[in-house]
Amino acid sequence: MDTRANGFANRVRLVGSVLCGTVLVVFTSLVLYSVIMRYFFGAPPMWGEELPKLLFVWMIFVGAGFAYLSGANIRMTVLIDRVPKKPRRVIELIMHLIVVVMLLVILWYSVPIYQLTRNFDSLATGLSEGWKYLALPIGACLLLINEFIRIARILRGEPDRSGSIADKGH
């Protein structure tokens, strides 16, 4: 495989993962800040629950995208490892195509949800409710990219090796 493309993919993965870690640090600090404000000063911030929750939702779906890209996902490979190479390729291809369909369904039906919610502003934060529902489609796009990489790998004849618990341990 082209090492330059590989190097680029790794850099994207690294930046994405660091971003998710930073979001975690930020919302942990926000929760701490509101505990301290409430307990010692009796003045909890308005956004005390809403803002950390919003960041959490983003961390989950964008994080899932990067976690799957780095092979940190959980799957069971005990059985499929015993299937001979050729039928295994067919089974894996079919399964990945089904997953692609599912991710496309998520994308397709996220549109009406976003259109419906973007006009509502959250009272606590003043932000549009649409922000909350935007995280899932963006995560789904990352997961789709990951699916294409995995499908391409299977088509080249390599086994599907992303994130097996038998060797990753999660």
Add this chain to the structure above:
Amino acid sequence: MRRVCGDDWNRAAPMLLTIAIILLFMFVLLGMDIAYAIGVAALGFIAMSQFADRPIDPVLFAQSMTNGVDSYALLAIPMFVFAGELMTKCGVTRRLINFAASLVAHRPGGLANVGITGNLFMAGISGSAVADAAATGSVLIPEMKRRGYSSRYAAGVISAAATMAPIIPPSIMFILLASIANISVGELFIAGILPGLFLYVGLILMSGFLARRRNLPTEPKMASRERWSAVRSGLLPLGAPFIIVMTKVLGIATPTESAAVVVLYTLALGVFVYRELSPSDFLAAAVGASLTTAVIMMTVATSQIFGSIAVLAGLGTMIQDTLLTLSQNPYVLFIIVNIALLMLGTFLDPLPLMLILSPILFPLMTSLGVDPIHLGLVMVLNLVMGMVTPPIGLNLFVMSRISGVGIIDVFLGGLPYYIVLWTCLIVLTYVPAITLFLPNLLLR
């Protein structure tokens, strides 16, 4: 039977559900990622329902994924995972194992005692059985092998001892269960303390008994100075469970807030006391925790679709009606629920099982007078046992990888301990007082 909807739907829905569950099992076993397999099965149900007389709007699919994770209570999960990762980075595992060794290594049972006690301490720091098994196992199993224990016994005892992790606070499974069954996380945490200690006593007694029978080695008793330093450096990390319990009992903070406080405490411990935490360790812990949580929460998100479907399609009432025709006695139903959960748990990941089944089981059992906290504890203990029972269990895979023996050997090596766990499960099921004593005393 109550008629919640048309006759056709009453006949179609169980069939659709059966097909969806078969799809779920099939895809999981064929190696589809677990979060995807749950999502695909739910999507299958929605697609098939378009041809029945009560079609489900597919918008529900995307909507319940976001709504299912948009919860302040669940926010505690990434922070507890973060605190756990920080603890590991600053050498807490080693200190806790030393602390455990200073207490129990010289008694009959030797290093097996250390494994059990070390896991008890780790259970108070992290909320995940797999994380605890991996952390203590990678230190203790090689050491046990060197001291002449068989690999299968070493792996078996650690794998069984790690089941205390989700029972003793903090616990990822309790946080999830509380949010889905609408019970208090704090109460579940407090309720887990005595049952956790009960499991500990059972395991440690079995370890002493086996050591005498099999003539297993014990360690020399530490010199009192060495012992004192092990106790001192091992006691501080246990401030974390202390914070969690005290903030709840005194009503100072919610579990989510106390999780943030625990992160701060761990950080202070790593930077000022142990001085082992570098900025890059800190970043690595944050990245690791965020990705681990993201993967767990993906599973939660797709499982929530099943929860919404179950409500919309009236599946809960159907399963409840079926169970109620079998018996109306909560004790008899508990047997059925226990057996079903144990069997399902040996095949499926505990989190999706819990998320899919609780919306059905909680209304049913609580309407018969079972305390939801008690049911929650029994349910989690059941599902954790599934993680250490073949043919499929995350804990077994991790222990097998660390010890180098097959999963069946891990299971057989730990069998005496599993018998203890099963006995404890039965006692905890039928003596709710053990679970409810502390919450009643401190919180109600």
